[in-house]
Amino acid sequence: MTEDAPWSDPWSSTVAEMQRELLQGWLKMGVAPAQGSALFEWWPKVAAMPGSSALPPSFQQLGALWEQYFNLGRAMLQESSGEDGKGADLASRARSFAAVMNAWFEQLGAQVGQMANFRTAPNAQTWWRTVMQPSAAWTPGAGVKDAAPQFAALGLTRERQEAWQKFSRLLAQYQELQTQLAAQWVKIGADTTQKFTERVSATDAAAPGGATASIKSLYDLWIECAEEVYGGVAHSPEYCRLIAELANSSNAVRAEQQRELESWARQFDLPTRAEVNSLHQQVKELRAQLRSQAARPPLPPIANKKRAVRRRPRAPK
Amino acid sequence: MSSAPPDPPALAAEMLEFARRLSATLTGLAGAAHARPGCSERKRVWAEDKVVLYRYEPLARPARVTPILICYALVNRPDMMDLQADRSLIRGFLKGGLDVYLIDWGYPDGGDRFNDLDDYIRGYLHRCVQHVLDTHQIPSVNLLGVCQGGTFSLCYTALYPERVKNLITMVTPVDFKTPENLLSKWVQGLDVNLLAQGGNVPGDSLNGIYLSLMPFRLTQQKYVDMVQGGADQRQLENFMRMERWIFDSPDQAAAALREFVQWFYQENRLVDGSVTLGGQRVDLKRIVQPVLNIYASKDHLVPPSASVPLARLVGSTDYTAHAVEVGHIGMYVSARAQREVPSKIAAWLRERE
Numbered sequence: 001m002t003e004d005a006p007w008s009d010p011w012s013s014t015v016a017e018m019q020r021e022l023l024q025g026w027l028k029m030g031v032a033p034a035q036g037s038a039l040f041e042w043w044p045k046v047a048a049m050p051g052s053s054a055l056p057p058s059f060q061q062l063g064a065l066w067e068q069y070f071n072l073g074r075a076m077l078q079e080s081s082g083e084d085g086k087g088a089d090l091a092s093r094a095r096s097f098a099a100v101m102n103a104w105f106e107q108l109g110a111q112v113g114q115m116a117n118f119r120t121a122p123n124a125q126t127w128w129r130t131v132m133q134p135s136a137a138w139t140p141g142a143g144v145k146d147a148a149p150q151f152a153a154l155g156l157t158r159e160r161q162e163a164w165q166k167f168s169r170l171l172a173q174y175q176e177l178q179t180q181l182a183a184q185w186v187k188i189g190a191d192t193t194q195k196f197t198e199r200v201s202a203t204d205a206a207a208p209g210g211a212t213a214s215i216k217s218l219y220d221l222w223i224e225c226a227e228e229v230y231g232g233v234a235h236s237p238e239y240c241r242l243i244a245e246l247a248n249s250s251n252a253v254r255a256e257q258q259r260e261l262e263s264w265a266r267q268f269d270l271p272t273r274a275e276v277n278s279l280h281q282q283v284k285e286l287r288a289q290l291r292s293q294a295a296r297p298p299l300p301p302i303a304n305k306k307r308a309v310r311r312r313p314r315a316p317k
Numbered sequence: 318m319s320s321a322p323p324d325p326p327a328l329a330a331e332m333l334e335f336a337r338r339l340s341a342t343l344t345g346l347a348g349a350a351h352a353r354p355g356c357s358e359r360k361r362v363w364a365e366d367k368v369v370l371y372r373y374e375p376l377a378r379p380a381r382v383t384p385i386l387i388c389y390a391l392v393n394r395p396d397m398m399d400l401q402a403d404r405s406l407i408r409g410f411l412k413g414g415l416d417v418y419l420i421d422w423g424y425p426d427g428g429d430r431f432n433d434l435d436d437y438i439r440g441y442l443h444r445c446v447q448h449v450l451d452t453h454q455i456p457s458v459n460l461l462g463v464c465q466g467g468t469f470s471l472c473y474t475a476l477y478p479e480r481v482k483n484l485i486t487m488v489t490p491v492d493f494k495t496p497e498n499l500l501s502k503w504v505q506g507l508d509v510n511l512l513a514q515g516g517n518v519p520g521d522s523l524n525g526i527y528l529s530l531m532p533f534r535l536t537q538q539k540y541v542d543m544v545q546g547g548a549d550q551r552q553l554e555n556f557m558r559m560e561r562w563i564f565d566s567p568d569q570a571a572a573a574l575r576e577f578v579q580w581f582y583q584e585n586r587l588v589d590g591s592v593t594l595g596g597q598r599v600d601l602k603r604i605v606q607p608v609l610n611i612y613a614s615k616d617h618l619v620p621p622s623a624s625v626p627l628a629r630l631v632g633s634t635d636y637t638a639h640a641v642e643v644g645h646i647g648m649y650v651s652a653r654a655q656r657e658v659p660s661k662i663a664a665w666l667r668e669r670e
Contacts, residue, residue, distance in 0.1 A: 243503045
């Protein structure tokens with residue numbers, strides 16, 4: 001199903017039916033408020049419907065986001081109705097809300113951490129094995145994929161061993177940097193939780209019920225705290241260095257992958273990127289020469305005439 | 318510490334309303350999927366490679382003002398200048414009687430990877446200017462540079478001052494190394510040669526970087542707010558147009574991007590006057606024609622501190638800075654910008670005709 005395809009009717013009617021159930025659940029809440037948490041199961045149920053898996057990718061991505069919003073609502077209702085016996089304490093409530101958001105943050109952190117990367121390296125380990133295994137089978141001697149990176153590359157497959165060693169080294173660096181980035185995001189998550197808890201308490205102290213007056217106001221407060229904490233980290237020299245190193249490392253891994261693919265292409269006498277680049281550069285230079293010649297003032301007519309007179313007529317082919 | 322807990326029925330009612338809006342929004346979005354940016358009539362009047370020059374059809378009596386040529390950025394599409402009828406700076410210009418040209422840089426592919434800044438500025442931009450001059454038999458044009466296109470326009474005007482009658486820069490970075498500029502901080506350690514070695518840089522990669530400048534607002538809150546906004550079909554179509562524009566990002570020609578990051582972001586050459594194009598130094602002091610610099614006071618991509626220094630760098634004695642209380646995107650589509658910007662530019666140009 002594409003993004004432009006019409007909404008599927010069976011799915012839509014089922015959602016409408018679930019909406020009616022939701023409304024009935026809400027009406028029952030007038031009698032027993034604690035039963036209301038069932039309301040917040042609505043989105044997970046929608047997302048789990050058989051038809052939902054066929055919906056556009058954007059639906060799948062955003063579904064997690066909306067589900068989180070419902071989770072926050074559920075936590076608020078539980079806290080306010082005292083289901084867990086800790087309804088009255090604001091700090092406890094704030095921590096509970098923060099815990100919900102933090103669980104989501106951990107999932108989000110991995111994705112967002114990748115976003116600042118200039119080129120995300122494809123699944124490099126899998127890729128390399130796929131490429132190198134058949135390659136090793138063609139090559140006499142030891143399978144180069146097993147070559148230990150710390151030994152000097154020797155023998156007939158020396159070049160390939162060395163390429164593998166370099167790739168292993170670059171991949172290890174990339175993974176190490178990813179680990180460092182993940183550590184930064186753990187810190188951002190923890191600091192956000194703390195800031196959020198403090199802010200809920202402070203806001204509520206100033207105007208009771210202010211921060212927790214609605215699910216949306218609490219959600220917006222969390223976003224605000226997360227952006228503030230993230231902004232502080234993102235501007236730090238350490239984070240800036242890490243982002244640049246990660247981008248460089250990712251590009252280096254990719255360059256090695258490209259080099260290997262080029263080598264494959266040559267074995268099959270296919271055009272390589274290097275050859276195409278060379279042609280592009282030649283075309284570019286030729287166009288520049290043409291332009292500069294076209295921009296030159298034409299020779300004076302008399303000179304043209306003289307040249308034409310001196311030229312001998314060519315014999316027909 | 319204690320406080321009155323939220324009222325459970327009120328919370329449930331809020332969630333019910335959210336669920337209702339979510340359901341309606343999802344249905345409405347399917348109907349809004351057709352919405353695309355772009356609304357004003359225009360003609361293709363010149364093209365070379367993937368670059369196209371458009372001329373817009375007039376919407377009002379001509380104002381007897383020199384035509385205005387809009388030089389947009391390479392990143393993102395110029396559709397943002399003409400998103401929809403009620404959010405279109407171009408439409409504002411046309412209603413003011415201006416004759417509007419727009420450069421569309423197209424979508425570079427692997428064949429354009431060696432296009433450098435010289436190709437874009439002294440090449441394509443120069444020939445677009447030439448086309449306008451030839452068409453109208455005039456010696457100079459009004460040039461409006463937007464964002465990165467503003468930086469290009471500054472370079473061009475410094476190299477060919479006689480061809481630019483008035484220069485307008487909009488959300489244009491000039492000083493690329495100011496404390497608020499997060500993007501600049503991130504790219505200081507970037508190995509640009511390694512980056513360019515891998516070919517053109519995908520537009521999606523750049524989008525990822527832009528989103529990660531404010532990740533929680535731009536990847537999360539925005540979509541909750543969309544639901545909260547209700548399922549008004551017109552609003553959803555507006556949202557979809559913006560969404561399309563944001564993620565419709567051309568790949569960046571490797572050579573041009575390498576130079577742009579290195580020269581401007583890493584070495585801040587525009588400020589110290591060390592940019593060289595085609596063997597000629599780009600000296601902003603050569604810009605002596607009237608300059609109008611419009612910047613967004615809440616811009617997180619091009620902070621005001623990056624734009625404001627233009628005042629001391631150009632040679633013009635007729636320099637006007639104008640801040641609009643919006644963010645980067647708001648400069649193109651906000652109601653405030655729609656009210657302020659086209660009329661400001663049209664009036665400023667008329668005064669200098």
